[in-house]
Amino acid sequence: MLGKGLLKGMRITFKRFLGKKVTVQYPEEKIPMSPRFRGGELELDMEKCIACGLCAMACPNKAIQLTSVMGENKKRRLASYIYHSGRCLYCNLCVEACPTKALNWDRNYENSRYFRRQLDVDCLLSSQQSGDAEGRF
Amino acid sequence: MQESMGLFTIATILREIMSQYVSNPQWVDLFMALINIGGIFTLISMAAIVLVYAERKISAYMQMRIGPNRVGLWGTLQSVADMIKLMSKEDIMPIGADKWMWVLAPVLLFIPSALVYAVFPFDQHAIFADLNIGIFYFLAVASQSTLPFLMAGWASNNKYSLLGGMRTVAQMLSYEVPIAFSILGVVMLVGSMRMSDIVAAQQDVWFICLQPVAFVVYIIAAIAETNRAPFDLVESESELIAGPFTEYSGMRWALFFLAEYANLLAASAIATTLFLGGWSGPWLPGWLWFLLKVGLMIFLFMWLRWTFPRLRVDQLMTFGWKILLPVALGNVLITGIGIYTYKFLG
Numbered sequence: 001m002l003g004k005g006l007l008k009g010m011r012i013t014f015k016r017f018l019g020k021k022v023t024v025q026y027p028e029e030k031i032p033m034s035p036r037f038r039g040g041e042l043e044l045d046m047e048k049c050i051a052c053g054l055c056a057m058a059c060p061n062k063a064i065q066l067t068s069v070m071g072e073n074k075k076r077r078l079a080s081y082i083y084h085s086g087r088c089l090y091c092n093l094c095v096e097a098c099p100t101k102a103l104n105w106d107r108n109y110e111n112s113r114y115f116r117r118q119l120d121v122d123c124l125l126s127s128q129q130s131g132d133a134e135g136r137f
Numbered sequence: 138m139q140e141s142m143g144l145f146t147i148a149t150i151l152r153e154i155m156s157q158y159v160s161n162p163q164w165v166d167l168f169m170a171l172i173n174i175g176g177i178f179t180l181i182s183m184a185a186i187v188l189v190y191a192e193r194k195i196s197a198y199m200q201m202r203i204g205p206n207r208v209g210l211w212g213t214l215q216s217v218a219d220m221i222k223l224m225s226k227e228d229i230m231p232i233g234a235d236k237w238m239w240v241l242a243p244v245l246l247f248i249p250s251a252l253v254y255a256v257f258p259f260d261q262h263a264i265f266a267d268l269n270i271g272i273f274y275f276l277a278v279a280s281q282s283t284l285p286f287l288m289a290g291w292a293s294n295n296k297y298s299l300l301g302g303m304r305t306v307a308q309m310l311s312y313e314v315p316i317a318f319s320i321l322g323v324v325m326l327v328g329s330m331r332m333s334d335i336v337a338a339q340q341d342v343w344f345i346c347l348q349p350v351a352f353v354v355y356i357i358a359a360i361a362e363t364n365r366a367p368f369d370l371v372e373s374e375s376e377l378i379a380g381p382f383t384e385y386s387g388m389r390w391a392l393f394f395l396a397e398y399a400n401l402l403a404a405s406a407i408a409t410t411l412f413l414g415g416w417s418g419p420w421l422p423g424w425l426w427f428l429l430k431v432g433l434m435i436f437l438f439m440w441l442r443w444t445f446p447r448l449r450v451d452q453l454m455t456f457g458w459k460i461l462l463p464v465a466l467g468n469v470l471i472t473g474i475g476i477y478t479y480k481f482l483g
Contacts, residue, residue, distance in 0.1 A: 006445065009444045013443060017440075019201065022201045
């Protein structure tokens with residue numbers, strides 16, 4: 001029948017009118033990222049890290065800079081761990097290379113910064129202040 | 138309750154208060170007329186603010202969005218913010234514009250949109266001018282808004298504006314014919330063009346029940362008349378940018394917008410008066426019933442707008458002349474036969 005499609009369309013829009021809204025009010029609400037999401041910054045678990053340097057070796061862009069010192073009973077200990085997120089291509093090779101699964105992504109997507117130096121993250125600092133997990137300020 | 142809250146009662150009280158201070162009754166009449174005009178203008182400008190907000194909210198909800206929600210509670214002050222923004226905008230006139238015509242067009246467009254409010258029965262006895270040709274006056278004045286569109290389109294010296302202006306003329310002239318014929322069905326039933334008579338005739342049964350075809354034809358033609366989607370070929374953003382409004386900015390553009398929403402309100406008010414029984418209804422005061430029904434009609438117009446895509450120009454013309462007009466004419470014929478049979482039977 002002529003005009004049936006029009007009524008059908010109107011029914012759909014009315015259902016939408018009453019139905020649930022899909023808007024996410026972004027700055028207040030955030031969608032949790034998927035477990036395999038790569039992005040944001042690296043999160044270093046100091047408890048698990050054995051300072052082997054495999055992550056820095058795996059990185060194709062040399063985005064990870066770490067130094068280590070020999071501690072007591074011949075165990076390596078991290079002295080510094082700087083992640084240059086400006087150079088990172090988010091390939092995930094460092095996370096895969098880690099033998100103790102100490103590296104993880106923080107699943108954050110708000111990466112814009114005002115200054116270039118703010119892109120270099122001191123992961124040691126941020127893992128110590130795990131409260132707000134921001135090592136740069 | 139119904140009577141004591143009516144607009145006419147309020148006007149009577151106001152008149153009594155005024156007559157205590159003003160000795161000459163002619164001055165009282167003048168003041169009352171000025172108050173009425175002020176009321177109508179307030180209604181129009183408030184309507185534009187409220188309707189813009191409603192339009193944005195309704196369109197958002199139909200698209201599963203939330204819509205404006207930052208300025209004020211639930212974004213209610215969004216239109217106010219928009220208005221302030223419009224007023225503070227730079228007034229740009231194109232170099233090649235036909236100056237006088239260009240300046241006059243938005244003002245002239247607003248005049249017929251405001252004039253038609255004179256014959257709307259907002260409540261019992263609350264009608265600014267109860268003309269004996271009320272509905273005819275509405276048709277005659279409303280059709281004047283065609284010319285300012287063409288003026289704006291021509292004077293802008295812009296090919297898109299001119300195209301939009303020409304489309305307006307074609308569209309509004311074409312759809313005035315079915316609108317007149319759809320209204321004729323109601324006028325035939327009432328036997329009068331006076332608005333108060335038309336409302337009074339619907340005390341028992343609304344004309345939407347007696348004239349459903351006329352109602353549908355009126356709704357479709359009114360959408361075309363107010364240049365709203367799916368008949369918004371005049372401004373069609375994707376093809377003509379904004380048609381005749383392209384070159385206007387700031388307050389001039391706002392005047393166009395004001396007239397557009399005034400027209401929408403007028404079309405809804407006429408639909409309410411002709412088909413939905415006007416201000417009549419139980420319990421609540423008449424003007425509230427009128428506003429409720431008008432609100433319902435406006436929601437219907439917005440619902441249609443946010444559901445259907447735009448037609449092509451040739452489809453628009455074909456639909457107007459080959460479908461809508463014969464249907465409206467057939468409705469007039471059947472109404473005539475019906476009235477004759479009804480009288481013949483008793």
